[in-house]
Amino acid sequence: MLIPRIYLALQNGRVGHGTKVPRNINMERLRNGYLFSEICRRELEHTQKYPHAKLIKLGIGDTTEPIPDIITSAMAEHAHALSTIRGYRGYGAEQGNMELRNAIAQTFYRDMGIKANEVFVSDGAQCDISRIQMLLGSNVTVAVQDPSFPAYMDSSVIIGQSGNFKDETGKYENILYMNCGPESNFFPDLSNTPRTDIIFLCSPNNPTGHAASRQQLEQLVEFAKANGSIIIHDSAYAAYITDESPRSIFEIPGGREVAIEISSFSKFAGFTGVRLGWTVVPEELLYSNGFPVIKDYNRIVCTCFNGASSIAQAGGLACLSSDGYLAMNAVLDYYKENAKIIIDTFTSLGLKVYGGKNAPYMWVHFPGLRSWDVFNEILEKTHIITVPGTGFGPGGEGYIRVSAFGHRESVIEASRRLKNLLK
Numbered sequence: 001m002l003i004p005r006i007y008l009a010l011q012n013g014r015v016g017h018g019t020k021v022p023r024n025i026n027m028e029r030l031r032n033g034y035l036f037s038e039i040c041r042r043e044l045e046h047t048q049k050y051p052h053a054k055l056i057k058l059g060i061g062d063t064t065e066p067i068p069d070i071i072t073s074a075m076a077e078h079a080h081a082l083s084t085i086r087g088y089r090g091y092g093a094e095q096g097n098m099e100l101r102n103a104i105a106q107t108f109y110r111d112m113g114i115k116a117n118e119v120f121v122s123d124g125a126q127c128d129i130s131r132i133q134m135l136l137g138s139n140v141t142v143a144v145q146d147p148s149f150p151a152y153m154d155s156s157v158i159i160g161q162s163g164n165f166k167d168e169t170g171k172y173e174n175i176l177y178m179n180c181g182p183e184s185n186f187f188p189d190l191s192n193t194p195r196t197d198i199i200f201l202c203s204p205n206n207p208t209g210h211a212a213s214r215q216q217l218e219q220l221v222e223f224a225k226a227n228g229s230i231i232i233h234d235s236a237y238a239a240y241i242t243d244e245s246p247r248s249i250f251e252i253p254g255g256r257e258v259a260i261e262i263s264s265f266s267k268f269a270g271f272t273g274v275r276l277g278w279t280v281v282p283e284e285l286l287y288s289n290g291f292p293v294i295k296d297y298n299r300i301v302c303t304c305f306n307g308a309s310s311i312a313q314a315g316g317l318a319c320l321s322s323d324g325y326l327a328m329n330a331v332l333d334y335y336k337e338n339a340k341i342i343i344d345t346f347t348s349l350g351l352k353v354y355g356g357k358n359a360p361y362m363w364v365h366f367p368g369l370r371s372w373d374v375f376n377e378i379l380e381k382t383h384i385i386t387v388p389g390t391g392f393g394p395g396g397e398g399y400i401r402v403s404a405f406g407h408r409e410s411v412i413e414a415s416r417r418l419k420n421l422l423k
């Protein structure tokens with residue numbers, strides 16, 4: 001086992017024990033590290049190089065503002081009750097507490113015909129993306145937006161839906177990249193999009209910040225229906241929508257027959273660390289053999305998941321109470337104000353800024369420049385972390401993503417530093 005040992009030594013700077021277990025070929029196909037781990041690595045290098053610099057993080061989309069007390073109190077109360085005979089609870093239903101499933105259906109899907117039993121409460125949208133990939137398996141064809149949130153692509157590769165990564169194109173083989181740049185109004189041009197079994201669509205979109213219009217979503221539902229495809233709609237940022245754009249794919253007539261929706265309390269309620277999300281699988285959604293998708297999803301949830309934390313679910317219920325909902329919206333308004341400051345900053349510097357109106361992300365164009373170069377230059381000169389656009393696919397070249405999550409004074413300071421660098 002000389003070769004694996006040398007390989008390990010080269011990889012990690014230390015020698016390990018080479019087993020006889022082959023590496024999963026799909027893992028071997030994955031390119032580089034996961035985007036956000038790579039950014040963390042560069043951030044660490046930067047802080048080692050500049051230990052006294054005050055780093056401002058407008059990169060990874062992590063919430064920064066405290067969760068309203070009405071919500072944390074409900075979680076604390078639930079946690080305390082666990083230490084009493086009367087209040088103790090062990091495992092709950094894998095699909096989530098029925099009261100919460102009901103509250104989600106009522107709050108987010110009123111008049112859309114979504115029933116509580118179609119809502120599966122989870123520990124977050126990221127985990128649900130992988131559970132959905134497990135549901136779909138390796139034998140389906142997949143389309144993703146380019147640029148898009150990397151978890152769709154990476155989980156497609158891991159489950160075996162893709163071929164190899166091609167350096168020449170910056171793309172994996174056997175995955176359809178649907179260009180979603182400004183020329184197509186950040187939505188796939190369906191008139192020249194080939195059929196795939198699965199279409200991942202994120203709206204409001206991470207990273208471009210674009211919320212699909214009703215007309216765009218109607219076209220997509222029609223397209224999926226005509227092609228017998230399933231849309232996996234990620235609405236993790238729906239709470240940030242300020243205009244008339246639909247907040248759910250199920251607002252669109254026919255959506256129930258062609259779509260699954262993934263969503264989350266993370267960006268809506270600052271639950272990135274608490275962990276709570278949900279997935280809606282409508283009963284009408286059927287496989288080609290007529291079998292209901294919801295039954296298989298239920299099986300996946302019962303096999304791969306044992307239910308979201310009961311404490312997190314108590315928090316989720318509090319978020320959906322009328323006072324909790326109001327309190328959360330005040331936090332969302334704070335981030336939306338941050339977004340305005342960032343948009344004004346880049347716009348005043350003559351740069352084209354997309355997004356920010358319906359999502360906590362700004363997608364800033366640096367024509368003719370490479371996105372990793374822009375990321376490095378901004379980090380080196382201003383100590384601000386952003387995200388290079390190519391981390392979201394080749395369509396992100398020339399862009400950086402800037403997040404509106406941050407304390408106000410940091411956002412104002414970032415604005416000052418950027419104006420100094422780019423004026």
Ligand SMILES: Cc1ncc(COP(=O)(O)O)c(C=O)c1O
Pocket residue numbers: 061123124125126127149202206234236263264265266272276277
């Ligand atoms: C589009 C999108 N979907 C899902 C997630 C993951 O959300 P969660 O924290 O619920 O796992 C993120 C996180 O940034 C996201 O941007």
